[in-house]
Amino acid sequence: MFKKNAVAAGMAAFASVALTAGCAVADGSKGSDVDITAMSAEELAEHLIFETDSFRDQEMQEGGTWRDRMTQDELQKACSMEGDPDGETAGRVVAMARASYEAPESIELGDWRKGAELADSGYGYRQGHRTDDHSQREAGGNCYNCHVFDPRVSDQGTIGPSLQNYGANRGTSEAVLRYVHEVISNPHQYFPCTQMPRFNSDRHQLLSDEQISHIMAYLLDPESPVNNQ
Amino acid sequence: MFKKALLALPVAMAVGAAAQAGEWQDPNDVLQNLLQNNPDSAYLHQSEMNIMMMPDNPALWLIDEGEELFYAERGPNNVSLEGCDFGKGPGELEGAYVELPRYFEDTGKVMDFEMRLVHCMKELQGFTSDDPAVARRHGNGSDIMQLTTYIAHQSSGMAWNPPLDHPEEQAMRDAGEVLFFRRGGAMDFNCASCHGDSGKQIRASVLPEMRNGQEWTKAVSWPAHRAGHDNVRSQNHRIRGCVWQMRHAGIKADTPVNTALISFWNDAARGEPAVLPDLKR
Numbered sequence: 009m010f011k012k013n014a015v016a017a018g019m020a021a022f023a024s025v026a027l028t029a030g031c032a033v034a035d036g037s038k039g040s041d042v043d044i045t046a047m048s049a050e051e052l053a054e055h056l057i058f059e060t061d062s063f064r065d066q067e068m069q070e071g072g073t074w075r076d077r078m079t080q081d082e083l084q085k086a087c088s089m090e091g092d093p094d095g096e097t098a099g100r101v102v103a104m105a106r107a108s109y110e111a112p113e114s115i116e117l118g119d120w121r122k123g124a125e126l127a128d129s130g131y132g133y134r135q136g137h138r139t140d141d142h143s144q145r146e147a148g149g150n151c152y153n154c155h156v157f158d159p160r161v162s163d164q165g166t167i168g169p170s171l172q173n174y175g176a177n178r179g180t181s182e183a184v185l186r187y188v189h190e191v192i193s194n195p196h197q198y199f200p201c202t203q204m205p206r207f208n209s210d211r212h213q214l215l216s217d218e219q220i221s222h223i224m225a226y227l228l229d230p231e232s233p234v235n236n237q
Numbered sequence: 238m239f240k241k242a243l244l245a246l247p248v249a250m251a252v253g254a255a256a257q258a259g260e261w262q263d264p265n266d267v268l269q270n271l272l273q274n275n276p277d278s279a280y281l282h283q284s285e286m287n288i289m290m291m292p293d294n295p296a297l298w299l300i301d302e303g304e305e306l307f308y309a310e311r312g313p314n315n316v317s318l319e320g321c322d323f324g325k326g327p328g329e330l331e332g333a334y335v336e337l338p339r340y341f342e343d344t345g346k347v348m349d350f351e352m353r354l355v356h357c358m359k360e361l362q363g364f365t366s367d368d369p370a371v372a373r374r375h376g377n378g379s380d381i382m383q384l385t386t387y388i389a390h391q392s393s394g395m396a397w398n399p400p401l402d403h404p405e406e407q408a409m410r411d412a413g414e415v416l417f418f419r420r421g422g423a424m425d426f427n428c429a430s431c432h433g434d435s436g437k438q439i440r441a442s443v444l445p446e447m448r449n450g451q452e453w454t455k456a457v458s459w460p461a462h463r464a465g466h467d468n469v470r471s472q473n474h475r476i477r478g479c480v481w482q483m484r485h486a487g488i489k490a491d492t493p494v495n496t497a498l499i500s501f502w503n504d505a506a507r508g509e510p511a512v513l514p515d516l517k518r
Contacts, residue, residue: 060493062489064486
């Protein structure tokens with residue numbers, strides 16, 4: 009379209025020589041010795057992640073290496089499909105999630121103001137070209153990316169259900185408190201293969217019990233703006 | 238001279254008959270067609286401001302700079318990039334961008350666009366990884382983004398058509414699909430966490446659905462001027478940003494995980510016209 013034919017032909021002849029010569033030098037651009045066509049797609053995906061130097065060798069905020077973070081646990085493996093899980097998978101995932109959940113002795117609501125800050129913060133656990141420094145700033149819950157709590161505060165996402173008036177509609181009985189704690193800690197107990205992260209499970213401890221109590225207060229406390237809309 | 242050609246071309250194309258899959262089309266015309274065909278797509282229609290700005294897309298300004306860089310004799314070997322084969326033959330750029338990634342005999346592997354461009358800058362022009370021409374991957378001022386925008390523009394309006402004839406092309410595309418759905422990282426996300434449904438939002442951003450071809454072709458149409466960044470960004474920059482937000486590990490440039498993901502996502506847009514360059518929020 010914009011090409012200049014005058015010089016192109018001569019350059020092409022030169023280039024093919026240069027490319028052939030270049031091929032003899034490895035320089036990281038040579039194909040690997042591994043026959044990728046002999047692998048299943050799943051095997052190749054694992055090979056690409058772990059054997060091709062595709063990720064930065066960094067220590068993760070939660071401890072451990074990039075390999076630890078990228079290695080799947082059983083629940084992640086079970087949920088790596090397109091669409092919803094079949095009945096067998098869903099049952100297995102619920103069972104896994106329930107088996108690993110430890111209910112606290114008692115659950116009390118924390119400070120809804122602190123919960124609002126945590127729900128509306130997307131800071132934390134990002135790693136790579138820029139890395140979130142948890143010693144400088146507390147990691148948040150990221151809730152607002154996917155849930156509407158209170159549209160007066162910020163633009164809030166719709167990947168998960170709206171939580172407006174969540175507590176106003178449900179009250180603060182012991183059963184409701186236990187349920188909400190279970191869902192935030194490991195939502196797969198009720199929603200197998202949900203897109204929602206496990207915030208406090210055998211795999212991840214993204215939020216402490218105290219932080220969860222604040223977010224629960226934001227959701228359930230009658231004084232919280234979530235319940236006054 | 239370049240500029241005159243640039244301005245004349247869209248006019249010539251606009252007066253032609255309705256563009257077919259193989260035909261070059263002005264990126265704004267491609268977008269207008271997508272909008273008209275999909276009046277209910279919240280993703281495509283989300284920013285009236287950006288749609289209005291599209292004819293004056295700031296990314297268009299990188300095309301001239303990229304063209305000059307492409308034909309300039311540069312690097313330690315003092316040669317232009319006209320000897321670079323993006324899959325259609327040395328220096329053949331028309332339609333090349335929408336037919337990547339592909340398997341290259343000379344390197345014996347599947348390469349995505351940026352990987353191939355960097356390969357040529359090193360092997361033909363003699364740049365090393367530390368030279369700013371190659372090391373700087375992001376931003377309007379980088380050679381890579383100027384070259385990317387110029388070369389990609391030669392495929393505007395053409396249908397995504399990454400080849401799958403070579404067994405390694407099929408293998409990388411299939412591995413990319415597995416990676417797309419692979420739950421992992423600190424928050425258990427996969428790509429489908431955000432791109433599995435139509436019309437969902439992360440905060441204010443309406444997200445494209447991967448299985449919706451007319452949303453997805455715009456989604457993968459990088460380079461694009463990203464209004465929020467005030468810079469032109471690449472497919473690789475989008476992957477890096479997504480992986481970072483997903484709380485997976487930090488992904489490196491020029492690596493096979495990028496290539497596999499791009500192989501899959503360009504295949505997912507197969508048959509749909511590319512918007513090159515695009516403008517995004």
